Structure formats: structure tokens, C-alpha cells
Amino acid sequence: MKKYIGDRAFYKMVLMVAVPIMVQNGISNFVSLLDNLMIGGVGTNALSGVAISNQLMFVYYLLIFGASAGAGIFTAQYYGKGDTEGVRNTFRFKIVANTILSALSIAIFALASDTLIGLFLKGEGSPEDAAETLAIGRDYMSIMLAGLIPVGISNAYAGTLRDTGQTRVPMFAAVIAIFVNLIGNALLIYGLLGFPELGAAGAALATVISRFVEMGVLIVYTATHSKKHPFIVGAFRNFRIPPALAMRFALKSLPLMANETLWALGQTTMNQCYSYRSLSAVAALNIESTIWNLLGVSFLAMGEAVGIVIGQILGTGDTERAKDTAAKMRAFTVALGVFFGLLMVAISPVFPLLYKTSDEVRAMASSFIVVYGALMPLYAYTHASYFTIRAGGNTLITFIFDSCFVWVLSVPTAFILSRFTGLSVLYMIIIVQSLEIIKCVIGGGMVLSGIWAKNIVRE
Numbered sequence: 394m395k396k397y398i399g400d401r402a403f404y405k406m407v408l409m410v411a412v413p414i415m416v417q418n419g420i421s422n423f424v425s426l427l428d429n430l431m432i433g434g435v436g437t438n439a440l441s442g443v444a445i446s447n448q449l450m451f452v453y454y455l456l457i458f459g460a461s462a463g464a465g466i467f468t469a470q471y472y473g474k475g476d477t478e479g480v481r482n483t484f485r486f487k488i489v490a491n492t493i494l495s496a497l498s499i500a501i502f503a504l505a506s507d508t509l510i511g512l513f514l515k516g517e518g519s520p521e522d523a524a525e526t527l528a529i530g531r532d533y534m535s536i537m538l539a540g541l542i543p544v545g546i547s548n549a550y551a552g553t554l555r556d557t558g559q560t561r562v563p564m565f566a567a568v569i570a571i572f573v574n575l576i577g578n579a580l581l582i583y584g585l586l587g588f589p590e591l592g593a594a595g596a597a598l599a600t601v602i603s604r605f606v607e608m609g610v611l612i613v614y615t616a617t618h619s620k621k622h623p624f625i626v627g628a629f630r631n632f633r634i635p636p637a638l639a640m641r642f643a644l645k646s647l648p649l650m651a652n653e654t655l656w657a658l659g660q661t662t663m664n665q666c667y668s669y670r671s672l673s674a675v676a677a678l679n680i681e682s683t684i685w686n687l688l689g690v691s692f693l694a695m696g697e698a699v700g701i702v703i704g705q706i707l708g709t710g711d712t713e714r715a716k717d718t719a720a721k722m723r724a725f726t727v728a729l730g731v732f733f734g735l736l737m738v739a740i741s742p743v744f745p746l747l748y749k750t751s752d753e754v755r756a757m758a759s760s761f762i763v764v765y766g767a768l769m770p771l772y773a774y775t776h777a778s779y780f781t782i783r784a785g786g787n788t789l790i791t792f793i794f795d796s797c798f799v800w801v802l803s804v805p806t807a808f809i810l811s812r813f814t815g816l817s818v819l820y821m822i823i824i825v826q827s828l829e830i831i832k833c834v835i836g837g838g839m840v841l842s843g844i845w846a847k848n849i850v851r852e
Contacts, residue, residue, distance in 0.1 A: 398721065407722060411698035413560040415690050416568075439593045440750065442529030444679035445513045446506075448664055450537060452657040453498045457545050459653030460490045461552040462700075463646025466783065468556035469701055473708025480624040482634045484553045486642045489632055491545030494650075499538045506534050513668045513675060529593050536597035540604035547604070550611040553624065556701060562614055570607035574599050649783070652792040659799035663825060666804075666811040667818050674818045676750055677757035684744050685765050688737050691729040692773035695722065696780040703784035712846040715784075719840065723777040730773025737766030760819045764826060771829040778836030785845035794836060802828050 464483040471479030502509075510530040514523040551563035577599025584590025591598065615625045634642070667674045699722050706715040741762035745755035783791045803825055810821045839845065 398724065403718075403721060404725070407695075407698060407702065407725065410558070410560055410701055411694050413564040414555070414694035414697050416564055438525045439529050440679060440748075441675045442510075442526040443533050443593050443596065444675055445510050445526070446530045446534040446537065448513075448661050449502070449509050449534070452654060452661060453495075453502075453541065454544070455653035455657040456494055456498065456650055457491050457548050459650035460494055460646050461487045461548050462653075462783070463649040464490075464642045465552050465556045465700075466645055466704060467642060468553055469704030469784070470708035472557045473705035477623050480553065480557060481626075481628050482638055483556075483642065484549060484624055484628055485632050485634055486639060486646075487549035487552060488546065490646065491549050492542065495541040495545040499541050502534060502538055506531050510534070512665050533593045533597045536594055536601060540601035543604040543608040547608045547611055550608075550615060554611075554615070554622070555697070556704070557622070557624070558701070558705070559622070560701075563611070566607050566610040566614070569610055570603040573606045574603035577602055648789050648792040652796045655796035656799055659796060659804050662804050663807040666807040667821060669811045670818045670821065671757075673751070673754050673757055676754045677745075677761055677818075680745050680748055680750075680754070680758035681761035681765060684737060684740070684762055688733040688766075689769065689772070691733050692726050692769070692776055695726040695729060695773075696776040698722070699726070699777055700780040700784050703781060707785055707846065712843075715846050716843060719781045719784075723774070723781065723840070726777040727770055727773045730770040734766045734769030734773075737769060738763050741766065757818065761822060764819070764823055768826050768829060771833050775829060775832050775836050778833075778840045781840050782836075782845040785847040787845050787847070790839065790845070794832070794839065798828075798832055798835070802831070 464486045468480055468483040471477075471483065507527065510527055514527060547566070551566065554560070554563055578596050579585055580588040581591050581595025581599050582593075584595075589595075615622055619626050664675070664678055667678060699719065702722065703715050703719050706718060741759045744762060745758040748755065748758075779791055779795060782794065806828065807821065807825045810816055810824060816824075
């Protein structure tokens with residue numbers, strides 16, 4: 394047991410990295426909860442339309458995350474090594490890659506929004522509801538596209554600051570943006586204080602404004618604290634990265650980009666399979682995912698902390714210390730998953746009552762919350778294992794571990810159950826999500842083998 398339990402200094406170090414990420418994500422998800430409640434007040438179709446659009450945008454967010462994370466592996470290790478020029482090159486790579494990917498995503502969503510949203514509207518339900526949901530989702534997405542470039546740039550700044558141990562500033566930037574978003578929602582969804590009543594479109598506009606605010610805070614802070622963050626000095630003098638180094642970044646980023654994108658597409662496809670059984674499942678899953686995101690911030694933030702802490706230790710060349718720290722952080726992450734999973738199950742009967750929707754949707758959402766809460770410890774374990782493996786630069790292995798698993802097992806299972814059985818959505822979700830047990834076994838074996846513990850910036 395001693396192998397998995399740290400001393401007071403260990404937990405203080407871990408929490409200094411993880412807590413700001415938890416606070417940022419927690420406040421963000423709490424505001425998302427308020428967003429959903431406000432949009433839900435407009436009606437179930439508005440809630441579904443926004444949920445579908447956000448599910449599609451989720452693919453973009455993870456694509457950007459993957460592009461930044463590949464270079465971020467190097468950022469953490471360069472920082473641990475004390476190589477400022479290396480950190481600067483990773484930052485430049487993130488800026489260029491994220492801007493290109495954001496522009497491509499805008500083009501794709503602008504051209505294919507109707508087709509993509511329509512994939513979720515084939516289940517049982519009236520044609521009128523489907524048509525209204527499509528119109529709301531299309532309008533919401535068209536406005537949200539204006540915020541994609543700022544998201545990419547903010548991600549490059551925030552990711553680099555976190556990878557170099559500065560997790561508080563991204564937290565403060567996000568918190569400021571969150572409150573801008575919340576105030577904007579109140580004014581623009583319902584038309585308070587003389588502002589126009591825009592409904593779901595108002596929520597999108599408020600979000601876009603908050604994206605620009607977050608980007609501005611990060612840019613101004615980093616520029617005015619160059620002594621503390623020397624990587625920014627001369628970062629924009631040119632965007633030239635040594636070709637061999639750029640290739641190394643790209644080779645690490647591509648598997649992560651593919652992984653995050655395919656994983657997100659897999660989750661989207663599974664939700665589409667659930668919606669095939671019933672349109673009510675779209676709204677119910679949106680309610681479930683809101684509380685899941687709110688209570689799951691603990692283990693999700695710990696995953697990022699694992700990547701940062703272990704990456705910096707590997708950068709020093711001390712692989713044995715990295716292995717010992719990883720074991721303790723993994724155990725702590727699972728403990729958080731158990732606690733918040735039980736809390737999620739406990740509030741499952743009452744949380745859906747906050748939404749202005751049908752009894753059918755509330756009952757369905759309550760059941761979904763119980764399932765996901767019960768499985769949260771498994772997700773916590775696989776999440777910590779994923780970031781441990783990734784910290785050593787094993788992005789191809791993480792690709793196989795994560796997205797290949799989803800597309801080889803989870804997606805086919807969901808598709809077969811939705812098209813060739815009469816099972817209810819609840820039992821479909823129980824079967825599909827329980828496959829996480831297999832992933833725990835695979836991830837645990839990979840981590841315990843120690844093959845991930847590598848210094849990739851030694852030269």
C-alpha cells in the first residue's frame with residue numbers, strides 16, 4: 394500500500410498543479426449547467442439542438458487538444474530540462490497548428506452543418522420537433538464558428554503555461570471568460586436589461602464573446618510577464634522551427650490528433666446510436682453529461698496533472714522517480730473517482746428535476762446518471778493511465794489504447810444494439826460503457842510494464 398500512498402509534501406505538490414485545473418474546469422462546467430438550465434427554459438427542442446451542435450463541436454475541441462498535447466509532451470520535458478528555446482519552439486508549433494486546424498474546422502462545419510446535425514434526428518419523434526431542433530442547432534453552430542480561432546490560440550497559450558507549471562493563470566483567464574459568458578447568457582437568451590431576446594443564438598453569441606476575452610487575458614498576461622515566462626520573448630519574431638524538430642513535434646502530435654478526433658467521433662457516433670432509439674435520449678444525455686462534467690473535474694484535472702508532473706520528472710532523466718510518482722497519482726485519481734461517482738449516484742433522482750422538460754426525459758436522465766456515476770472509478774483509472782503513458786511520448790500506444798478501443802469495441806457494440814435489438818437506451822448504455830473494464834486491464838498492464846518511462850529531450 395505504501396507504494397500507492399504519498400506523504401504530505403507529495404499531495405501538496407500534486408494539488409498545487411491539479412487544483413487550479415479543477416477550479417477552472419469546475420466553474421466552467423457549473424456555468425455550462427446554468428447554460429443548459431437557461432436554454433432548457435426555452436424548450437426541449439432548444440436543449441436538444443444546442444446539445445447536438447456542442448457534441449459536434451466537441452470533435453473540434455479535442456482535435457485542437459490533441460495537436461497542442463503532442464507538442465506539450467516536449468514542452469513539459471524541455472521545461473524540466475531548463476531549455477527555454479525548446480519551450481519556445483513548441484509554443485510556435487501550437488500557434489501555427491491550432492490556427493490551421495481552426496480554419497479547416499470552420500470550413501467543414503459551415504458547409505455541412507445541416508447534414509451533421511440531421512444524423513441525430515432520425516429516432517422516434519415528431520417531424521415538427523426534428524425540424525425545429527435542426528434550425529436551432531444550425532443557428533447556434535453558425536455563431537459558434539466565430540469563436541474557433543480564439544479557442545485555438547488560447548489553447549496554445551494556456552497549454553504552454555500549464556506545461557511549464559503555471560496552472561493558475563489559465564484558471565483565472567478561464568474564470569473571467571466564464572463570468573462574461575454567464576452574464577452574456579442572462580442578457581441575450583432572455584433579453585434582460587433591454588438586450589434582444591435571442592434564445593439559443595444568444596447563448597452562442599455570449600460564448601463567442603467570452604472566447605475572445607479569454608484569449609485577450611492570456612496574451613496580455615504572458616506578454617507582460619516575460620521574465621517569468623521567457624519562452625514568449627521573440628516567439629513571434631518569426632515562426633521558423635528547426636525542420637527536424639518540427640517533424641518530431643508533428644510525429645508526436647499526429648497520433649494524438651488522430652486519437653482525440655477519432656475518440657470524439659466515436660463518442661458522437663455512440664450518442665447518434667442512442668438517439669436512433671429515441672430523440673428523448675439526446676436531451677437526457679445532455680442532462681447526464683452536464684453533471685458528469687461537473688463532478689468529473691476531479692479525475693479529469695488529475696489526468697492533466699499526471700501528464701505535467703510526470704513529463705517534467707522524465708525531463709530530468711529520473712525514470713524511477715517518475716514511475717513511483719505515477720503510481721501514487723494514479724491511486725489518488727481513482728480515489729477521487731470513487732468519491733465523486735458515489736456523489737453522482739446519490740443526486741441522480743433530484744438533479745434532472747432542475748430542467749424544464751418532460752417526465753420521460755427526466756426519468757431517462759436519472760437512470761443515465763446512475764450508470765455513469767457507478768462507472769466513474771473505472772474512467773478515473775483509464776484516464777490516469779492514458780496520461781501516464783502519454784507523458785513519455787508514447788503517442789502511438791495511446792492511440793491504440795484509446796480511440797482504437799472505441800472504434801473496435803464500443804462503436805460496433807452500440808451500432809449493433811441500436812439497429813438489431815429491441816433493447817432500451819438504458820441497457821444499451823450499460824452494456825457499451827461497461828466495456829471500460831477491458832480498457833482498465835489493458836491500460837493497467839501498459840503502465841505497470843514501465844515502457845512509457847522515457848526521456849525524449851535528452852539530446
